[in-house]
Amino acid sequence: xxxxLEVAGLRKSYGSVQAVRDIGFTVRSGEIVALLGxxxxxxxxxxxxxxxxxxxxxxxxRVLGLDPADRSSxxxxxxxxxxxxxxxxxxxxxxxxxxxxxxxxxxxxxxRVADVIDxxxxxxxxxxxxxxxxxxxxxxLDLALGLIGDPELLYLDEPTTGFDPAARRDAxxxxxELRAAGTTILLTTHDMEEAQALADRVxxxxxGAVVAEGRxxxxxxxxxxxxxxxxxxxxxxxxxxxxxxxxFADGRFVVQTxxxxxxxxxxxxxxxxxxxxLAGLTVDRPSLEDVYLRLTTDRALPSAPERSIx
Amino acid sequence: xxxxxxATTAIGRSxxxxxxxxxxxxxxxxxxxxxxxxxxxxxxxxxxxxLFVAIMGALFGSVGxxxxxxxxxxxxxYVPTIGALSVLGSCYGQLAVALAARRQAGILKRxxxxxxxxxxxxxxxxxxxxxxxxxxxxxIVAVGRLYGVPFPSHWLAIAITLVLGAASFxxxxxxxxxxxxxxxxxxxxxxxxxxxxxxxxxxxLPIHSALLNRVSGWLPVRPFNEALTGxxxxxTGADWRQLAVLAAWxxxxxxxxxxxFRWDPRSD
Numbered sequence: 001x002x003x004x005l006e007v008a009g010l011r012k013s014y015g016s017v018q019a020v021r022d023i024g025f026t027v028r029s030g031e032i033v034a035l036l037g038x039x040x041x042x043x044x045x046x047x048x049x050x051x052x053x054x055x056x057x058x059x060x061x062r063v064l065g066l067d068p069a070d071r072s073s074x075x076x077x078x079x080x081x082x083x084x085x086x087x088x089x090x091x092x093x094x095x096x097x098x099x100x101x102x103x104x105x106x107x108x109x110x111x112r113v114a115d116v117i118d119x120x121x122x123x124x125x126x127x128x129x130x131x132x133x134x135x136x137x138x139x140x141l142d143l144a145l146g147l148i149g150d151p152e153l154l155y156l157d158e159p160t161t162g163f164d165p166a167a168r169r170d171a172x173x174x175x176x177e178l179r180a181a182g183t184t185i186l187l188t189t190h191d192m193e194e195a196q197a198l199a200d201r202v203x204x205x206x207x208g209a210v211v212a213e214g215r216x217x218x219x220x221x222x223x224x225x226x227x228x229x230x231x232x233x234x235x236x237x238x239x240x241x242x243x244x245x246x247x248f249a250d251g252r253f254v255v256q257t258x259x260x261x262x263x264x265x266x267x268x269x270x271x272x273x274x275x276x277x278l279a280g281l282t283v284d285r286p287s288l289e290d291v292y293l294r295l296t297t298d299r300a301l302p303s304a305p306e307r308s309i310x
Numbered sequence: 311x312x313x314x315x316x317a318t319t320a321i322g323r324s325x326x327x328x329x330x331x332x333x334x335x336x337x338x339x340x341x342x343x344x345x346x347x348x349x350x351x352x353x354x355x356x357x358x359x360x361l362f363v364a365i366m367g368a369l370f371g372s373v374g375x376x377x378x379x380x381x382x383x384x385x386x387x388y389v390p391t392i393g394a395l396s397v398l399g400s401c402y403g404q405l406a407v408a409l410a411a412r413r414q415a416g417i418l419k420r421x422x423x424x425x426x427x428x429x430x431x432x433x434x435x436x437x438x439x440x441x442x443x444x445x446x447x448x449x450i451v452a453v454g455r456l457y458g459v460p461f462p463s464h465w466l467a468i469a470i471t472l473v474l475g476a477a478s479f480x481x482x483x484x485x486x487x488x489x490x491x492x493x494x495x496x497x498x499x500x501x502x503x504x505x506x507x508x509x510x511x512x513x514x515l516p517i518h519s520a521l522l523n524r525v526s527g528w529l530p531v532r533p534f535n536e537a538l539t540g541x542x543x544x545x546t547g548a549d550w551r552q553l554a555v556l557a558a559w560x561x562x563x564x565x566x567x568x569x570x571f572r573w574d575p576r577s578d
Contacts, residue, residue: 051423053574075425083423089416093347098340105336106424129347145420 004184010059021208034199082151092131107149231278337434359396367457389454390538396446405483410496422573464541478560485566530559
């Protein structure tokens with residue numbers, strides 16, 4: 001299967017500030033990849049280079065086999081890509097249907113307007129003026145504008161920011177539906193649960209460079225890490241009474257182990273024999289968020305703010 | 311084989327031309343819809359020039375032909391200059407402000423992400439501005455008629471002047487929107503440039519300083535005033551010398567616009 005996106009050695013500076021130092025990754029056709037990173041890490045600049053809004057200083061960028069900086073193929077590329085940006089930018093006085101129909105007219109082979117309205121869950125609101133929509137409904141309209149051209153590749157820039165939990169679930173279901181129909185998606189998000197739920201692979205960027213890449217459940221050796229068993233020490237016992245070495249952290253005692261079944265058995269047997277309980281008992285691996293924070297902190301950013309409108 | 315290939319290319323070209331035409335019609339239609347749906351923009355664009363002529367008519371309606379107004383009656387003088395002012399407002403003023411605001415709101419970036427070519431977008435805007443200008447001029451002529459200003463006779467000359475003027479001031483409006491990066495500053499900057507220019511160009515009062523007239527004659531507003539006053543009040547045809555100055559300014563505006571126009575709220 002060919003790659004929808006190929007990026008290598010990407011570099012971009014604004015004056016003396018290096019926003020992107022060395023970013024490279026690939027996205028296969030039909031894949032959902034999440035680009036993760038703190039504000040100012042270079043995500044937006046990278047997206048804007050791929051979308052053709054910005055030129056790169058150095059490096060390779062191929063989008064659906066085309067160079068996004070090549071003006072002669074720009075129109076062709078825009079026929080085949082869709083874009084959902086962070087800002088809500090829609091004309092207030094048009095209706096939902098008119099707004100979508102206007103964009104539909106820009107494409108060679110658009111989706112049907114009514115289908116897209118259904119797809120994003122705006123059915124019944126077709127005749128409403130855009131300015132009377134709620135924030136979440138406007139975001140759905142934005143999504144509709146990204147989908148109307150029936151794109152092969154869709155960029156979603158923090159698509160569910162500001163959604164309530166139910167709307168977020170709906171948006172996730174929609175993204176999965178699009179993937180099932182073969183759409184390739186490059187997603188940025190600050191929501192690790194979202195990355196975990198949607199992405200086939202995640203690419204973590206910090207200070208303008210890729211610091212890790214992999215499946216969400218394997219990122220940064222997450223699957224190979226020690227399991228953490230945490231609990232409260234029963235009253236009247238000292239840590240040295242426990243059958244395993246435990247460290248005190250965040251109000252609980254934590255045992256780290258690579259054989260959780262055995263360790264859990266020893267701990268619970270110890271408690272049962274003494275007729276007591278291990279209150280607040282949890283067993284977990286480091287979450288995607290833990291791994292993400294470890295990968296992206298300690299990399300102080302001298303970089304430009306993500307969006308400075310001057 | 312070669313003939314077939316040529317024929318296919320020719321069919322492809324004519325289809326593309328038809329598609330382009332459809333695209334422009336589509337864009338003009340929606341540009342109109344957005345404008346007429348917004349009650350404020352629709353009302354203010356038309357009320358201001360009409361009110362201005364009505365007030366001038368009330369003040370100077372009885373002032374007959376005088377040397378102060380260059381041998382014209384006051385209203386004969388003001389119908390074309392206020393007509394020019396309304397074209398300036400609906401082309402230069404409207405575009406400078408609206409494009410800066412649309413860029414800041416991210417609307418231009420969104421448009422840029424679609425396959426709509428830039429020329430089709432700007433053709434849609436130009437057609438919209440010309441239409442608004444035509445309505446404005448028609449309203450002003452009608453109000454002038456109420457005060458006894460005769461209908462102009464050289465409609466072709468007026469049409470040529472109007473379209474050329476609208477195009478030139480649209481180009482200048484886009485140029486100003488390209489140079490300004492802050493939408494809040496756009497109305498102030500646009501007016502700051504325009505107001506002294508209107509004054510020395512005799513839009514509000516006739517100017518009797520030879521020096522000022524020579525200077526303003528090389529700036530864009532006076533040539534447009536003069537080119538409209540001829541066919542409106544002096545029964546002359548298109549004033550090609552004034553139109554050439556106007557077109558030159560339009561060309562300068564277009565060059566600045568093409569070089570500096572940005573779709574993205576952030577600067578590169």
